[in-house]
Amino acid sequence: RHHPMPQQEPDPTKKTLLVLGTGWGAISLLRRLDTSEYNTIVVSPTNFFLFTPLLPSVTTGSLESRSIITPIKYFLRFKPFGIKFVEAESTQIDPASKTVEILDSGEVHGAITKTRLPYDYLVIGVGAESQTFGIKGVREFGLFLKEIRDARKIRTRLMDCIETAAFPGQPDDEIRRLLHMVVVGGGPTGVEYAGELHDFLRGEVDKWYPEIAPHLKITLIEALPHVLPMFSREMIEYTEKSFADMNIDLLANTAVQEVRAKELVVKDTKSGATREVPYGMLVWATGNTMRPVIKDLQARFADKGQSNRRGLVVDEYLRVAGMPDVWALGDCTATAFAPTAQVAAQQGTYLARQLNDLARTNRTGNDILATCPPFDYKHRATLAYIGDERGVSDVSLPFWSNMVSFAGYQSYLFWRSAYLSNLYTLRNRALVAFDWTKEKLFGRDISRE
Numbered sequence: 001r002h003h004p005m006p007q008q009e010p011d012p013t014k015k016t017l018l019v020l021g022t023g024w025g026a027i028s029l030l031r032r033l034d035t036s037e038y039n040t041i042v043v044s045p046t047n048f049f050l051f052t053p054l055l056p057s058v059t060t061g062s063l064e065s066r067s068i069i070t071p072i073k074y075f076l077r078f079k080p081f082g083i084k085f086v087e088a089e090s091t092q093i094d095p096a097s098k099t100v101e102i103l104d105s106g107e108v109h110g111a112i113t114k115t116r117l118p119y120d121y122l123v124i125g126v127g128a129e130s131q132t133f134g135i136k137g138v139r140e141f142g143l144f145l146k147e148i149r150d151a152r153k154i155r156t157r158l159m160d161c162i163e164t165a166a167f168p169g170q171p172d173d174e175i176r177r178l179l180h181m182v183v184v185g186g187g188p189t190g191v192e193y194a195g196e197l198h199d200f201l202r203g204e205v206d207k208w209y210p211e212i213a214p215h216l217k218i219t220l221i222e223a224l225p226h227v228l229p230m231f232s233r234e235m236i237e238y239t240e241k242s243f244a245d246m247n248i249d250l251l252a253n254t255a256v257q258e259v260r261a262k263e264l265v266v267k268d269t270k271s272g273a274t275r276e277v278p279y280g281m282l283v284w285a286t287g288n289t290m291r292p293v294i295k296d297l298q299a300r301f302a303d304k305g306q307s308n309r310r311g312l313v314v315d316e317y318l319r320v321a322g323m324p325d326v327w328a329l330g331d332c333t334a335t336a337f338a339p340t341a342q343v344a345a346q347q348g349t350y351l352a353r354q355l356n357d358l359a360r361t362n363r364t365g366n367d368i369l370a371t372c373p374p375f376d377y378k379h380r381a382t383l384a385y386i387g388d389e390r391g392v393s394d395v396s397l398p399f400w401s402n403m404v405s406f407a408g409y410q411s412y413l414f415w416r417s418a419y420l421s422n423l424y425t426l427r428n429r430a431l432v433a434f435d436w437t438k439e440k441l442f443g444r445d446i447s448r449e
């Protein structure tokens with residue numbers, strides 16, 4: 001418990017490895033990196049790792065936010081050689097001078113808020129931000145589900161809508177609007193959030209606010225004909241049928257065109273007809289887009305093969321095209337793989353091996369030896385919780401070419417046990433197990449913090 005952080009003075013004989021980010025890719029790399037080989041510096045605006053698969057459960061208080069985050073220093077304290085962590089945002093990457101501009105983006109500022117860090121080797125793992133497609137009003141009125149603070153905001157806004165609907169004399173149509181919870185995007189983020197919201201409304205709001213509960217409504221809006229495009233057909237059908245059972249209204253073939261303070265403008269993608277949909281709370285989950293620091297970098301390397309709208313172009317060794325000694329991994333890259341934690345984590349493991357190997361052989365730069373194999377992704381499973389103690393799972397088995405799919409209560413138990421065991425620390429596993437037990441015994445907290 002009282003393991004101190006190892007200290008390390010920079011060693012001038014070693015190369016400086018700068019890692020941007022403390023997400024799935026970066027943490028997986030740092031856990032396996034031989035830190036005795038480098039002067040390692042990690043820069044990230046969050047001084048913790050967030051276990052994103054359980055983030056939807058934080059929006060309704062099934063899990064507390066601190067149960068699914070781990071301070072970066074907890075990972076690093078067992079390393080025999082120290083790593084320097086700097087809480088800051090990287091704002092400009094300059095491969096020509098081999099420096100990165102960083103900015104203290106916290107609320108408290110000292111005398112210095114901006115500086116440049118030099119590197120010999122750079123790993124970019126800054127992830128992505130929420131996509132809005134530039135649709136008017138999304139940033140102003142919608143809520144995202146990407147960061148831990150987003151989940152807290154959703155929890156507060158939900159209770160605000162409910163308490164406002166319960167205000168004495170509130171007209172019926174206003175109660176209906178305030179209690180209309182809209183989720184945009186039928187990918188796994190939107191589906192899992194809709195499921196968690198269903199559980200909270202049925203489990204808590206029905207009980208504590210019986211006078212307004214009959215007006216509660218959840219609508220999931222998806223531009224394509226079906227939800228969860230990355231799942232097997234059976235799992236998609238099961239999810240859509242389950243949503244019908246749970247009274248979650250699925251508006252497929254419907255694209256949101258504009259968001260206003262109290263209503264959305266939606267378009268039927270088949271007929272082209274538009275209409276207004278009043279709402280109380282809007283959660284926007286339509287995928288990823290590049291962070292500004294990546295957009296800026298790309299723009300300066302457009303003539304060197306960097307013009308993919310999904311992210312940085314890397315080769316099969318994760319080297320960034322056109323930039324010597326720079327690697328990138330995870331959601332900030334454009335590869336053949338989906339932007340998932342599974343991919344980012346495997347890329348982190350792969351890159352750690354490559355960097356350890358690079359330091360031990362007398363190579364300079366990121367020239368790859370013929371013996372270094374390219375990155376090879378092994379897909380294990382795609383899992384989602386869809387509410388009402390039901391899950392959907394598509395699992396790839398070793399030595400078996402077909403995928404095994406199963407849905408329902410067993411799949412929900414599998415989802416829980418898989419994520420519980422995937423949490424990186426014993427402390428997080430204990431906290432999550434405790435939160436689940438607490439929820440079973442006492443229900444979820446309905447306070448608006």
Ligand code: FAD
Binds near residue numbers: 125341
């Ligand atoms: P991230 O994990 O997003 O990490 C990026 C890091 O960079 C963060 O530490 C961030 O603070 C930091 N950063 C941001 N800007 C800067 C900057 N300018 N400079 C330096 N650092 C910066 N995938 C799955 O495989 N299974 C799931 O069940 C699953 N569930 C998900 C549920 C939700 C709600 C969400 C949003 C995503 C889910 N994903 C899941 C996708 C998965 O979270 C991402 O693919 C994964 O986080 C990508 O890892 P990454 O390291 O590229 O980025």
Ligand code: NAD
Binds near residue numbers: 135
């Ligand atoms: P996504 O890109 O998977 O899905 C976004 C959905 O929004 C799409 O189906 C798209 O058709 C729809 N959409 C886009 N614009 C729209 C509009 N204007 N109106 C209505 N619908 C619109 O996004 P996500 O769910 O945020 O997932 C992002 C990544 O994270 C994916 O790679 C996903 O696999 C991963 N993830 C995985 C899990 C899991 O494995 N359980 C959970 C969450 C996220």
